[in-house]
Amino acid sequence: IQLNHLVQRQDFDNATKALIRELEGGLPPDDGGKSFEYKTEGTKDIKDLRTELRQSLVPILNQDIKNKETGVVARISGTGLNKISSEKALNKSLENGFTKEEHFKVGADIKALFENARLGETYADKKGSADIKAMHRYFAEININGKKAQVKITLKESMQQGHRIYSLELGELNPLP
Incomplete structure (x- = not known):
């Protein structure tokens, strides 16, 4: 067979x-996969960071991005872009000891990160939406400004739209689940 x-x-x-x-x-x-190294310099206004992120991601909006490990093809929509740059996602990164500049720098590289990320967990939608088949959490290890970190990328798998990159946050490096 x-x-x-x-x-x-x-x-x-x-x-x-x-x-x-x-x-x-x-x-x-x-x-060991691709090495992701990032460096930020200085501080920027949140509005400028959001504008730069949008400029980086607009060319790949609604285009297929294939994860090398699982073969899952996902897309990032305008909603996903807004979610990555949202106060809630940013606050999770800030709570984990990262700066807003680091969060947005990594967010701009979502395509390469998702392509090389490892699937860590799959779970039911916590809101119980009938259209959502499952939620998937992918992890990628990075080095940013000399700190080892873990990028958490959340995908929504919906009946209507397939896999959508939904959110990104930075966390301290923990063993993959």
Whole structure:
């Protein structure tokens, strides 16, 4: 039996599917992956940071972004862009010891981060929305201004729109779940 045929089965979780893809040669071996290094300088006004983020992400809005580990294709919409730059997402990064400049610098690289992130967990929508099939949390390790950090990228999987990049936050580096 071909392993690729097994990937299509609904009863396999994403980690199993990723392992099958790797065995079939669809993914490069895990050699630590791409290194994400970021540096920020000075402080900027929140309005300027939001404008810069929008300028960075507008070219990739509503375009397919494929995660290398799981093969999941997601898109970032205007709503996702607004969520990443929202006060709530920013406050989570600030509470975790990062600056607003660091949050927005990393947010501007969401495409590469999602492409290289690892799936950490899948869970039901906490709001119980009928259109949401599942929520997925992806993790990427980065180094920003000499600090090791973990980027948490949340995807919503909806019946109508498929996988949408919903939010991003910076956290201290913890072992992946």
